[in-house]
Amino acid sequence: MITKSYIREQLKQVKDPEIPTISIVDLGIVTGIDIHENDVHVTLTPTFAGCPALRLMEDMVVNHLNSYNQLGKITVETSFETTWTTDLITDEGHAAIKKHGLAPPIRNCSNITMEVIEATNCPYCDSDNTSMKSPFGPTLCRSLHYCNNCKQAFEGFKPI
């Protein structure tokens, strides 16, 4: 008997192509798993509308689940029905983001102001003595910061 939790567990092995320490499950983008007999339909929600990794992640889900012989037809769709926010990232996901050298997004993303993003702790030394250089970084989901304590430039995962 194939269960949703079984599929969810397997999908933890599919990692974000741009932040390979975090799984798509911990990133919070797997918003639906429907099982009909042995067929599996996975629904993903986009992180950023313009994220180029979106289609890649759809393919990665199909390819990964296809490696399990007991599963039937695998289909994936992207839907905006659930709006992704960084609040959907799990605690495990936060740890994984930090492991990659990025500052995890501040919780409660609905009240974002420049001041809130300014107050990002350094992922290397945990200091709050940091300054934001730009709300736009090398990918859509990252901002640029500098730690005045350990004198290290770092990137943050933008709360959205």
Added chain:
Amino acid sequence: MLLKQEAENPQITYNSNKMNSIDALKELLYKIADDQLIIGHRNSEWTGLGPILEEDIAFSSMAQDKIGQSEHIYNLLHQLGEADADTVAFTRNSAQFHSSQFVELPIGDYSFSLIRHFLFDFAEYLRFESLKSSAYEPLAQVSKKFFGEIKYHTMHANTWVNQLGKGNEESHTKMQDSLNYAWNYALGMFEQGPAEDLLISENIFIGEKALQDVWLGTITPLLTQSNLTIPAQENWKPIFGGRFGKHSQHLQPLLEEMTEVYSIDPSADW
């Protein structure tokens, strides 16, 4: 119900007596997506040329956001019977675009790009804020997503407008001159659609007039805080026409550049 109806006619006609709510909805979606595609392309022209590295990255990131968002709106149009996103984006000529003339203007001086970014992005932010509660559910869903993204665009715009508006005499003069030049074009964003009443009565969209009022109420205090002055109201002469396919000489060359690769090889993949 609107959602269940089949599109009767994929071509939009501008005779408001003959327009049904599907046509009116398509017109709304086209103008949103076309504005995003064209401003996205203009933003991308700063890639490699930004005055400082962070600004280069900022305009490039915003370009990626806008073009990505436009694709999702074109997908909604495709679901309503229009051609697929690439065909719609890359095969129309300028007279078929519903974008405002404001977004097609060349990037100009950096002060103009910043002022346009400020005026356009606050309008877009407020448009999507109102569309979050649109009765057309697929549009409400994407609006919730885009709203969070565009918040960063408005924060970025406001930071720079404030710094340069209050900077030194040179920066203030440049920003004020750009605001004066941009103003009537910006008002042109709020050109009413041919059958907007249908959208308002079906709670799909609040209408351009209501949107313009919210926009003015939002940007006026921000500009004042930045020591910048909106032109006197007796001089307001909105530059309309874009929503009906009337464009300046700047749009067609932009489209030719944007579609250059597609025109050579429509099947090219990259």
